Amino acid sequence: MISAHYARLLHRELSIRGHDEAALFQGSKLDAEALWQLTKLDLEDFLKLLANAQEMLGEISLGTVIVSRNGLATLGMMGVAMMSAPTLGAGLQAMSSYSTLEAEYLHFELLAGRSVTRLTLETDRDLGASLLIHAETVFALLQDYLTDLVGSTEGTIHFKVAHPRLTREASIGTQLKGKLSFDSRFTGMEFPTAWLNTRSPFSNPEVWQLSRRHLSEQLQHAISPGDKPFTRHLRSVLQSQRPPLPDIQDIAESLHLSPRTLSRRLMEEQTTFRELKLIAAHDCAKNMLLDGASVEAVAADLGYENAANFRRSFRSVNRCSPTQWMKDFRQGALADR
Numbered sequence: 581m582i583s584a585h586y587a588r589l590l591h592r593e594l595s596i597r598g599h600d601e602a603a604l605f606q607g608s609k610l611d612a613e614a615l616w617q618l619t620k621l622d623l624e625d626f627l628k629l630l631a632n633a634q635e636m637l638g639e640i641s642l643g644t645v646i647v648s649r650n651g652l653a654t655l656g657m658m659g660v661a662m663m664s665a666p667t668l669g670a671g672l673q674a675m676s677s678y679s680t681l682e683a684e685y686l687h688f689e690l691l692a693g694r695s696v697t698r699l700t701l702e703t704d705r706d707l708g709a710s711l712l713i714h715a716e717t718v719f720a721l722l723q724d725y726l727t728d729l730v731g732s733t734e735g736t737i738h739f740k741v742a743h744p745r746l747t748r749e750a751s752i753g754t755q756l757k758g759k760l761s762f763d764s765r766f767t768g769m770e771f772p773t774a775w776l777n778t779r780s781p782f783s784n785p786e787v788w789q790l791s792r793r794h795l796s797e798q799l800q801h802a803i804s805p806g807d808k809p810f811t812r813h814l815r816s817v818l819q820s821q822r823p824p825l826p827d828i829q830d831i832a833e834s835l836h837l838s839p840r841t842l843s844r845r846l847m848e849e850q851t852t853f854r855e856l857k858l859i860a861a862h863d864c865a866k867n868m869l870l871d872g873a874s875v876e877a878v879a880a881d882l883g884y885e886n887a888a889n890f891r892r893s894f895r896s897v898n899r900c901s902p903t904q905w906m907k908d909f910r911q912g913a914l915a916d917r
Contacts, residue, residue, distance in 0.1 A: 581621065581622065581623065582685070583619070583621075583656055583683070584620060586654070588615060590629055590630070590642075591612065591615055593645050594633060597637075599636050603632060604632050604633060604636065605632070606632055623683075630642065630710045641713075643715070647716075647754065652721060652724075655675070656682070657678065657791065658674070658675055658679065661788070661791035661792075662725060664783060664784040664788040665788055666779065667783075668726070668730065668778040668780065669692075672699060673690055673817060676689060677812075677813050677816050677817065680809065680812045681798050685704050687812070689702050690816065690819060691863070692776060692819070692821060692822050693871050694822075694867065694868050695871055696771070696772065697771055697772070697775070698766075698768060698769070699722070700766045700767065701718055701768050711742070712741070714767075715739075715741050715743075719756055723737065723757060723758075726771065726775070729778055729781070729782075730775050733757060733758070733771070734758075735758060736771060737756075737769055737771045738758055738769060739756055739758055739761070740766060740768055740770070742763075742765065776820075776822075792834055793836055796836050799813055810845045810846055818856060818859075819860055819864075821860075822864070823864060823883065825857055831853075858897060861882055862897045864882065865882060868881065870909070875890065875891065875903070878890065879891075
């Protein structure tokens with residue numbers, strides 16, 4: 581399922597341009613009345629609307645049309661959280677957490693490296709041609725968001741698309757203020773980690789707390805523990821942090837829950853905070869190793885008493901030493917990073 585307001589934007593923009601709405605809904609189980617009544621849409625119907633809309637627009641990029649005058653309003657409550665957050669890092673982490681609730685087929689992962697942070701668009705299926713629509717929409721929105729908070733971002737963002745290079749430039753019509761690469765291992769963007777601590781001039785503590793309460797309520801009302809909403813949220817929070825990683829008290833407080841309640845919800849999802857934190861620590865270690873940090877430096881940053889203890893812990897989680905992991909990664913034997 582996916583929030584219906586994304587499809588409503590499609591309907592509005594095509595109506596403004598004089599397109600026949602019957603063509604937009606062709607092949608789906610929807611019509612205009614249903615679209616404006618429902619809060620969630622079936623994924624297959626939504627993807628069909630995207631395909632229909634792009635066909636109706638022809639050479640005009642659908643991604644450009646979607647973001648041309650909508651801004652963060654396109655993201656609904658996710659956008660509210662991002663604009664009210666105290667820092668850029670908090671806003672992007674909120675985007676990552678909310679994304680697991682807004683659309684079941686995709687989410688954003690924020691991975692904070694030593695010098696470079698990566699925000700990736702993760703999907704549970706092959707989106708085909710619509711990947712470009714998703715990518716352009718995300719790139720345009722986040723480019724504006726980063727610029728609003730940081731100021732000038734010219735030339736400092738690297739946009740990447742896991743899709744072959746296009747044969748016609750019109751396929752991505754948005755003017756991106758950074759390098760654009762195709763045939764990448766992931767779809768997303770990279771920018772300086774130092775930006776994460778940038779304080780937002782739009783920060784609103786009251787609205788931010790309301791958005792956190794709303795997120796907590798949505799996590800608690802997920803359909804079933806099998807969806808693992810709290811596990812996904814904690815992974816998102818922990819991956820977006822630089823050492824030292826937050827403890828369960830900090831995360832529980834941000835969700836307006838007690839640590840005991842949060843621990844119980846994680847147990848229902850068949851995991852523990854300790855396990856999630858250990859995995860996140862080693863993901864952080866991998867990013868640091870890829871950034872050129874030594875094993876000794878990584879061990880110190882993660883709070884290990886010495887490098888030997890870190891090596892043992894790394895081997896227990898990854899079934900190989902840090903040195904072997906780097907060797908396998910460089911040889912292309914690993915695809916998770």
